[in-house]
Amino acid sequence: MKPPGGKILKTADIAELTGLPEEDIRDIAQRHGNRIPSRKMGRIQVYDEKAAAIFSAIAQEDRGEKTALSLNTEDISGPAVKKKAKTSTPSRLSSITKSRDEEKKTAKATAGETAPAGRVPTQLINTVAMQGQQFSRFAERLTALENAAHADREASRERIELLERQVAALQEQMEAVDSWIHYSDNRLDTGASRTAELAEETHTWTEYVRQELVHVREDLAYLSLPWWKRRQQK
16 A cells, blocks of 8 residues: 655654554654654654654564563463463553552562562563553653644744734824824924904004094095185194
């Protein structure tokens, strides 16, 4: 099967190509990240085309190590351990309880009591492996949460910067409006004072013209008299 897209592969694509569960793919990527070519595309981890073969090789290595470990355990523990492993599957609670029992036995052996020779704590190995997988999943979820929080912080910072720019632009507009209002008020005050001055001047000129008209009427009335009356008035 050709990989989707030809070059960029996601976790689901790697699982489909290799036949491994996605959980195993994530576990291998967590443990052997330095061996697998990958990069971040947004919040998604993507891989190169050759990564599928590397995942398959690492999975085969892990299976080889598990097979060697099981063979060593069978050789040391004997048929009883093998039979017990086939007949019962320990639950999480029983695994934790037996792990604590093994820790107590180890503590007693350290204090001076000797544990039976030739037996390997199989349940402890299984418990440690299970806890390692749980820790890997927890670390992966924690990394995803940290990436999401970082992205939220970046988005919030960009929104704050945008709001700050908008507030600065509004302040500039407010200052411009205040300047125009102040200018208009000054023009109105100047116009009002000038209007008052013009009104005063107009009143003065009106009074002067009225007086001049009175004088002109008097002169006309004097000129309209006969000469002998004008002479008498002189």
